[in-house]
Amino acid sequence: xxxxxxxxxxxxxxxxxxxxxxxxxxxxxxxxxxxxxxxxxxxxxxxxxxxxxxxxxxxxxxxxxxxxxxxxxxxxxxxxxxxx
Numbered sequence: 063x064x065x066x067x068x069x070x071x072x073x074x075x076x077x078x079x080x081x082x083x084x085x086x087x088x089x090x091x092x093x094x095x096x097x098x099x100x101x102x103x104x105x106x107x108x109x110x111x112x113x114x115x116x117x118x119x120x121x122x123x124x125x126x127x128x129x130x131x132x133x134x135x136x137x138x139x140x141x142x143x144x145x146x
Contacts, residue, residue: 069113070143072109072112072113073113073139073142073143075109076106076109076110076113076115076118076139077135077139079102079105079106079109080106080118080119080122080131080135081131081132081135083099083102083103083106084098084099084102085123085126087099087100087102087103103119106118106119107119113142114142115138115142118138121134121138122134122135
């Protein structure tokens with residue numbers, strides 16, 4: 063069983079990464095911006111897999127398009143903390 067304290071840190075890190083992520087990096091003409099966004103996405107997906115939240119990236123993008131990312135993340139991570 064995973065250490066709940068470690069999971070809490072991972073959850074907080076993942077939430078921060080999702081909030082800071084440039085969700086539209088793929089539209090950039092600057093390769094450095096695209097590369098940074100691509101690397102961030104890879105990190106986010108790896109962390110979410112570790113936490114058992116494999117689909118969170120796609121669900122978070124949907125929340126971004128509705129301008130509801132913060133409330134979505136608050137809800138998801140609150141439920142995840144209750145599970146652990």
